[in-house]
Amino acid sequence: MTATTTADLLALDRVAQDLLFRAARTANTFTDEPVTDAQVAAIHDLIRYGPTAYNGQPLRVLLLRSAAARARLLPYVSSSNRAKTASAPLTAILAADVDFHQRLPELYPHRPQARDWLADRAARVEQARFNATLQIGYLIVGVRAAGLAAGPMAGFDTAGVQREFFPDGRHEVLLLLNLGHPDLGAPHDRLPRLDTGEVIRTLDEPG
Amino acid sequence: MTATTTADLLALDRVAQDLLFRAARTANTFTDEPVTDAQVAAIHDLIRYGPTAYNGQPLRVLLLRSAAARARLLPYVSSSNRAKTASAPLTAILAADVDFHQRLPELYPHRPQARDWLADRAARVEQARFNATLQIGYLIVGVRAAGLAAGPMAGFDTAGVQREFFPDGRHEVLLLLNLGHPDLGAPHDRLPRLDTGEVIRTLDEPG
Numbered sequence: 001m002t003a004t005t006t007a008d009l010l011a012l013d014r015v016a017q018d019l020l021f022r023a024a025r026t027a028n029t030f031t032d033e034p035v036t037d038a039q040v041a042a043i044h045d046l047i048r049y050g051p052t053a054y055n056g057q058p059l060r061v062l063l064l065r066s067a068a069a070r071a072r073l074l075p076y077v078s079s080s081n082r083a084k085t086a087s088a089p090l091t092a093i094l095a096a097d098v099d100f101h102q103r104l105p106e107l108y109p110h111r112p113q114a115r116d117w118l119a120d121r122a123a124r125v126e127q128a129r130f131n132a133t134l135q136i137g138y139l140i141v142g143v144r145a146a147g148l149a150a151g152p153m154a155g156f157d158t159a160g161v162q163r164e165f166f167p168d169g170r171h172e173v174l175l176l177l178n179l180g181h182p183d184l185g186a187p188h189d190r191l192p193r194l195d196t197g198e199v200i201r202t203l204d205e206p207g
Numbered sequence: 208m209t210a211t212t213t214a215d216l217l218a219l220d221r222v223a224q225d226l227l228f229r230a231a232r233t234a235n236t237f238t239d240e241p242v243t244d245a246q247v248a249a250i251h252d253l254i255r256y257g258p259t260a261y262n263g264q265p266l267r268v269l270l271l272r273s274a275a276a277r278a279r280l281l282p283y284v285s286s287s288n289r290a291k292t293a294s295a296p297l298t299a300i301l302a303a304d305v306d307f308h309q310r311l312p313e314l315y316p317h318r319p320q321a322r323d324w325l326a327d328r329a330a331r332v333e334q335a336r337f338n339a340t341l342q343i344g345y346l347i348v349g350v351r352a353a354g355l356a357a358g359p360m361a362g363f364d365t366a367g368v369q370r371e372f373f374p375d376g377r378h379e380v381l382l383l384l385n386l387g388h389p390d391l392g393a394p395h396d397r398l399p400r401l402d403t404g405e406v407i408r409t410l411d412e413p414g
Binding site for chain 1: 252254268315337353361395398401409
């Protein structure tokens with residue numbers, strides 16, 4: 001018998017809560033066990049159902065598996081991120097497709113004119129970045145759903161990575177993500193999280 | 208006996224996969240059943256463990272529950288979003304705290320100087336927006352984990368909502384989110400999703 005906790009108020013079972021959030025940790029070191037293409041496809045097949053504006057799904061993922069592919073990335077990565085990026089079984093470059101709107105007649109068929117609402121590139125870049133970032137949130141959850149650990153990294157030369165890997169000029173690089181089976185032992189205790197009262201408030205009515 | 212599918216490659220059980228992604232739908236209409244403060248706290252207590260850069264956790268949530276609170280929002284909402292925002296049991300304004308860095312000595316204690324790395328406001332706004340958007344991805348998953356449906360809405364006057372609800376100038380409003388128990392029946396069939404091969408590719412080595 002355990003006391004009722006906030007976890008009991010959720011429909012999601014406790015094992016899944018732990019897998020995705022409570023016990024999951026960002027990983028900096030990984031075992032040698034590979035992350036297979038089938039696992040990556042399974043993660044995508046789950047998280048692709050997460051919602052995006054106009055169902056636009058702007059996230060694009062470039063996987064770097066081989067040492068040769070990784071070697072092209074390392075010069076752009078901050079020194080503190082280099083060793084883990086070199087040794088992770090798989091590294092993903094996460095980017096937004098700024099021309100995602102070209103697919104809207106197919107992805108948002110009840111309003112095919114949505115493509116034309118997004119004719120302005122500057123507005124579209126903002127939309128692409130925002131919705132691809134939402135999808136990165138789903139993706140991090142999805143990596144954990146596969147029993148893997150994710151290691152997101154923001155410390156890199158974004159413009160350099162964009163030139164090196166997306167010379168077409170139609171993608172905005174957002175984040176790097178290492179994936180793998182976490183090595184035993186987290187590097188430090190879990191960092192403190194804000195309390196609900198510090199994050200969420202209810203608007204008071206005028207009296 | 209069913210055929211092996213990509214779903215079987217995940218550690219997350221099928222019921223949870225359906226609850227969070229495969230069967231979950233964005234809701235436009237809700238039942239009258241309220242969303243309680245305890246449910247909101249339970250959702251936050253789950254998703255607050257999702258990772259953010261520097262553990263900065265910039266997402267802030269303002270809940271509008273009463274008709275009077277909702278009435279202050281409606282003038283800023285696009286006409287197509289007005290009815291559902293007026294009738295949802297709970298509407299949340301999701302924003303990024305641009306001054307999240309002030310908490311870093313406490314939230315990122317092993318590198319308290321991270322606060323000073325973020326002294327430049329423009330760089331901080333970008334960080335705050337990006338990481339709060341990641342957290343919105345976790346939040347949408349968390350709403351579903353509570354057995355509720357989420358209705359994210361981007362169609363509103365962002366500057367107007369910011370002035371009306373965050374006059375302090377330290378928050379960037381990102382998205383509106385209706386929460387509730389979904390009314391029976393989705394409004395339309397699920398929209399098509401991109402195939403894995405359209406979203407994810409592996410970098411080919413130079414030959």
